Amino acid sequence: MTEDSFDTSLRKFLKTVGVTSQQRIEQAVREARARGQLPPALRARMTLRVEELGLEHVVEGEIRLDEA
Structure with missing residues (x-):
């Protein structure tokens, strides 16, 4: 696989x-x-797993729904 692909x-x-x-x-x-x-x-959490690499990456944040 090339870097571009x-x-x-x-x-x-x-x-x-x-x-x-x-x-x-x-x-x-x-x-x-x-x-x-x-x-x-809303409190949100996204977990990315790549089992073959032993990678687990968690991103947490807030999603505002009111008029800001």
């Missing part, structure tokens, strides 16, 4: 992760709003 493959994977994660969060927010159970912010 690795970079392209990695970026494609990360784009898929970003797009599908955003879609799932948006869907869950709509459902919570419909139930009247939407807080002003």
Whole structure:
């Protein structure tokens, strides 16, 4: 594998992760709003695992839902 093909493959994977994660969060927010159970912010955690490399990377953050 060349560096270019690795970079392209990695970026494609990360784009898929970003797009599908955003879609799932948006869907869950709509459902919570419909139930009247939407807080002003969400604590989020994303865990990336690559078992073959022994890699586990955790990113935590806050998603604001109120008018800021």
